[in-house]
Amino acid sequence: MKGGKCMDIQERIKQLMDTKGWSEYKLAKEANLPQSTISHLFKRNNAPTYPTIEAICRAFGITMAQFFADEGEAVVLTLDQKELLLLWGTLTQEQRQIVISTMKHFNNND
The missing domain is CATH 1.20.5 (Single alpha-helices involved in coiled-coils or other helix-helix interfaces)
Structure with missing residues (x-):
């Protein structure tokens, strides 16, 4: 993931959701976050906070390093x-x- 732009983060979250077949509701439930938090990421183009990204990573069972890794990049x-x-x-x-x-x-x- 190049840069660290909000859109890149949103795209990565969307990619992970698509991979698992999760809706915004399912992600919110699995990450133990309010559904409005996830909804605002996409509808209002809000940048997620560090704790939100951390919760999303836990829900997907990945590390922050894996979340931010470029394709083909080694991860821990x-x-x-x-x-x-x-x-x-x-x-x-x-x-x-x-x-x-x-x-x-x-x-x-x-």
Whole structure:
């Protein structure tokens, strides 16, 4: 993400929402933020505060470094993410499909 412009941040949030299939309401719920906060980001072109971005990152399960990383740029993983990757490497292809299916199921539940 070049710069740090408000529009870049909004675009990144929108990209993450699209990836997960989340609405503004779902993001607000998952980030434990008022829906008006998320709505104002897009409708009023408000720049999010640091705590808001932090809450959004937690909701998406990513670090701030991952949020602001340019495409292809190396990012630092959290301990939980590292553990998941290590465990992933020990699974069979069939087990991986089960995990993916389960995670998609959890992701789609409100």
